[in-house]
Every structure is written in structure tokens, then in C-alpha cells.
Amino acid sequence: MQADLYDLTREQLRLLFARWGFAPVHAARLWNGLYLGLAESFAPELLPELPEKVRAHLASAARLGVLPVARATDSTDGFTRKYLLRLDDSRHLETVLMRYHGRVTACLSTQVGCAMGCGFCATGQMGFVRQLTPGEIVAQAVHIARALRLAAPCLVSGHPVADPPGRAAAPGKARLRNVVLMGMGEPLHNYEAVMHAVDILRDPAGLALGAERITLSTVGVVPGILRLAHERRPVHLAVSLHAATQAERAALVPVAKKWPLDELMAACRSYSEQTGRRVFYEWTLIAGTNDSPEHARAVGRLLRGLPAQVNLIPLNPTNGFAGGPSGQDAARRFQHILANEFSLPSTIRQRRGIDIAAGCGQLATG
Ligand code: SF4
Numbered sequence: 001m002q003a004d005l006y007d008l009t010r011e012q013l014r015l016l017f018a019r020w021g022f023a024p025v026h027a028a029r030l031w032n033g034l035y036l037g038l039a040e041s042f043a044p045e046l047l048p049e050l051p052e053k054v055r056a057h058l059a060s061a062a063r064l065g066v067l068p069v070a071r072a073t074d075s076t077d078g079f080t081r082k083y084l085l086r087l088d089d090s091r092h093l094e095t096v097l098m099r100y101h102g103r104v105t106a107c108l109s110t111q112v113g114c115a116m117g118c119g120f121c122a123t124g125q126m127g128f129v130r131q132l133t134p135g136e137i138v139a140q141a142v143h144i145a146r147a148l149r150l151a152a153p154c155l156v157s158g159h160p161v162a163d164p165p166g167r168a169a170a171p172g173k174a175r176l177r178n179v180v181l182m183g184m185g186e187p188l189h190n191y192e193a194v195m196h197a198v199d200i201l202r203d204p205a206g207l208a209l210g211a212e213r214i215t216l217s218t219v220g221v222v223p224g225i226l227r228l229a230h231e232r233r234p235v236h237l238a239v240s241l242h243a244a245t246q247a248e249r250a251a252l253v254p255v256a257k258k259w260p261l262d263e264l265m266a267a268c269r270s271y272s273e274q275t276g277r278r279v280f281y282e283w284t285l286i287a288g289t290n291d292s293p294e295h296a297r298a299v300g301r302l303l304r305g306l307p308a309q310v311n312l313i314p315l316n317p318t319n320g321f322a323g324g325p326s327g328q329d330a331a332r333r334f335q336h337i338l339a340n341e342f343s344l345p346s347t348i349r350q351r352r353g354i355d356i357a358a359g360c361g362q363l364a365t366g
Contacts, residue, residue: 004065005034006135006142009196010203020061026054035206038146040066065135067093067143073356080353084365085143087112087136091129092365093184095140096358097147100350105178106144108137109363110194111185116219117254118240120284122357122364123184125320131190137197140183141207145176179209182217182238184363188224198235211235217282222259222267229271238280238311239268243290244298252290269306278307284361285314285326285334296334300342310338310346316359 008016010031017027029049033039039046042058050058067085070092074081081097096107114121115128179201181187187194194216201209211234218224219240228237243249243261250256256264268279281303285291299310312334314325326334331348338344353359 002061002063004133004135005030005062006065006138006200007133007196008135009199010205016062020057022054022057026050030054030058031206034064035142035203038142038149040064040146065133065139067136067139069143073358075353075356075358077352080356080358081147082353082356082358082363083143085140093132093136093140094358094363094365095143095183096353096363097144098352103178104144104148104176105180106141106176107180107183108140109183109185110137110181110187110190112365114185115189116186118219118252118361120252120286120315120318120321120323121361122318122320123361125318126364131193132185134193134196134200137181137194138200141176141179141201141209145207148176176207177209178213178215180215180217180238181235182215182360184365186219186221187216188218188221188228191224191227195231195233198233202234215280219253219255220259220264221255222263225264225267225271229267229274232275236280237268237271237277238282239264240284241281241299242284244295244302248290252286265302265306272307278309281308281310282360283310283312283334285312285331286323287315287326287330289323291326291330291334293333293337296337297341300338300344303344304342308344310344311349312346313349313360314351316351316354316362318362318364 003016013031014024014027017024030047033047037046041064042055044055067087069083070086071084072081079099083095084092085095086092091112093109093112095109098105098107109132111131113126113129114123116124118124181194198214201207201214215236215238217238217240242252246256246261249261272279283299312331314331315323335346335348338346351359
């Protein structure tokens, strides 16, 4: 099996070249070509500094796991683009590019499908298919970086994908700066591959995504949270909470039966103590289920004293779940209670990409 170069850290690439008998300078040039030049192949015009004998060896002994685009869809407001990318085994994943005023964020998948089975999530509804490799996670980020570099036009607005509608285009200037591991899959259920990919994404001589720029979201895999803390991994942690009592949470997220709420909160407390970081708590607002003032007070009491921020996310529709999103009034009332009664900061997530099923919990492939 040929090595996927996106699977390798810079040091691993150097060691591979040493094993092949090539000088470190060639490994460095290839690395630059892959992550600064964003080369899509070993073609001489994309990697002009590599000698022919190195290129020929690469062609026979390695591969570049570029993920071909099976489909790209833009939301009608032009802020969100969803890519359906094809994997080597003909399976697919979805990756989302989200534009906000002044920044661009890539939402990457970490698995095909998901084993966690959250009923309101389209990925959970499709079940678990397989883990992604580090290279398949890195390749998504490189794909987005390339789209920004090329200033590919939005299919709806005609503006480069990096520029929010109404802003002047800046061809070639945009850079990928923010990544959220919140696409298909539970990142902590694919811990080794995800952390290896994070190491590659963070390399200052490559995509150079800073520690403040990568956020990992988990539904509550307690051993993974404890390991993240113990290893002091340089990522922000977001925990999908959705309910503030064990019974209500277990009804929404099956994983709560394995790792109950008290264990989850103990792990989050330990994470904050060990890393000095606050935790983002995600709360999908489902009308009539978890959006009442009593629910807001329950989460306020649960998080009291913890370094925390709550992200309120009105439910995004999926075919397999009957519930609906809370209205704006309920979301604002919830936020008001958190702020005024508990001094707990929160945001209400902007609803983006819902019309192309690119919102939170909507990603799925057949
Ligand atoms: S919400 Fe996250 S953890 Fe739950 S099923 Fe969906 S992808 Fe998996």
C-alpha cells in the first residue's frame, strides 16, 4: 500500500525520504509544495524544485490523498458551501466552508457516519461506516485552503468563497484560519487519527493553524476528554450537553447511558483545571423539549463555578427526527436567564447553510 503523504507529519516525511536515500532538503521542498503551494499532484509545474528522480520515486512509492469533489453546493445566502468529497474506497464525506464577516471556518468530518446515535442528527441516523485516516482529515482542510487560495466563485453570488456577499473580492488573499472538528463523526471516537491530523494542521511550516483556531466537539466521550486534558492537546473543547439532568440527556444522546452526566461534568472540570481552558457547552434548542426557563436555570446551576460558555443552537431539521427548532423569543429568553441569573456567557448560533443541509447535525452521506 502506498503511503498517503497527507498522513505524515513533517518529521515523518523527512524520515521517509531518509529511508529512500533522499536528502532532507527534498522532503522540505515537498512539504512546502503540499502545504504552502497546495499542490494537487506531483506534476513538475506544481513541484518545480523537486528533481526528476525524486518525483519518479514518489509516483511509484507514494500517493497524495486528494479527495475529488463529487458535488459542491452553495447556500442561497452565499455564506456556506458544502462539499461532498469522494474517498478512495468510493465512500463519501461532507466538508463545509462557512463564511462570516471577517473570517472563514472549515468544518471537517472525522468519521464516515457515527456510532453515537444521537436521534436528532443526520450523521447519527446513518450509523457508523468507518473511521477516517489522518490524511483524509488533513485533505479536507487542504481542499478548503485551496478553494480559498483560488478564490473559487460562490455558485450563488459569484463572489470568491472567501468574501461574504457584498464585500469586495480579494482573489488569492484568503487563508484558512479556523477549523472546527464538528462535521460527520465523533472525533474522540477516532482519537489517534484526529490528534495526528491536528499535529499536521498546526505545523507552523504548513497550514499553521494556531491552538486557538481548532475546536473539537464531542458528545461526551469521557475517556477522550480526560486524555485530551492529560496530554494538554492544543485544541478548544466543545461538549454537546443538550440537557442538564441525566434522565433528559440520556433521552437525547444515547452515549449518556455509558458516560452519565455526573462523570461528564467531572471530566470537564478536570479538563479546565488541567488546561486552564474554558469549555464550550453546546445546547441544541428543541422546541418544547429543552428550551424552557426551567431548562435554562438547570444548565445555569449545572455550570455554576465552571469556566464555561454556552452555545445555543436552534435545532436544524433532519428527516429522521420529528422535533422542531425553538423560536427566536425562546432562544433569547434562555440566553437572558443564563446571563442575568448566572452571569454565564452564551451565544445564539447563526443559522447558516440550512437550505443545503450543511448546518449542525445535518451532514450525511448515503
Ligand atoms: S451529534 Fe455528533 S456524536 Fe451525535 S450522532 Fe451526530 S455526529 Fe455523532
